Amino acid sequence: MFSISYTKKLSDAKQNGRYICFRERYGKEENLGVFNDKTDNANIHKFNKDLEDKKTQHPSVAVAHKMLFSMSGDEWNRSGFEPGDFQTLVRNVMKDYEQQTGKRLTWIAAEHRTPGHPHVHVLVKSVYHDKDGVPYRLKFDKDDSNFLKNSFQREKNYLRGFEVERPDKTHEYKPTRNHGKRATNDITKSLLNHVLNEMRQAEREMERERQNERDR
Known part of the structure; x- marks a missing residue:
C-alpha cells in the first residue's frame, strides 16, 4: 500500500517530522530508525531546518510531501523480510523516482514496526534540484503517485525473489465473487483504519506541541 499527501504549514511539517521520528517505539528491538538516502541515523532537526526555504514560504504552496x-x-x-529490509525498499523506490525524473530529492523517513502493519513514513521537502543543482518547487501528480506505488511493488518482489499471493488464493475452495470482495474490503478497511488512527495520533501530538508553545 502506498499513499501521498502534503502540508502547506511549516510548523505542521516540522511537527510531523518530530512525530514520525520520536513517537513511541514497538519493542526493544526497534531503535530510532530515522534514515534517509545516505544514513541510518538521519538528523530530523537538520531536516526541519532545511524546510525553511524561500520557495515554499507562500501560504498556498506545499512545504513538504508525506508518503x-x-x-x-x-x-x-x-516474504521473509528482516529488520533493515524496509529501509532498503524505500531507498530503492526513492532512487528509482530520482533516476526516472532527474529530480534530486531531500527526504527523511522512519520505520514503524507496528504489530500486523509494518510501515514507513517519508517526509519530502517540496523543493528539488535538477542535474545542474538548480532548485525548483516539487509537485507530485497522479503519474508520480502511480510510479512510486508500482516501484514499491517491484522492489518488494525483487528483494524477496517472488510475488506473494493474496491469502484467499491459499484456500482449497474457490471463493465466490462476493466473498472475495468482502474479504478484500475487510483487509482494506483494517489498513485504512490503522492509518487513520496514526494520523489522528499525529494530529493530537501536533496540537499538544502547539499548546506547549503557546504556554511558554
Missing part, C-alpha cells in the same frame, strides 16, 4: 509505504503483517512474514 506512507506499508504492508500487512501477513505479507511481511510470508
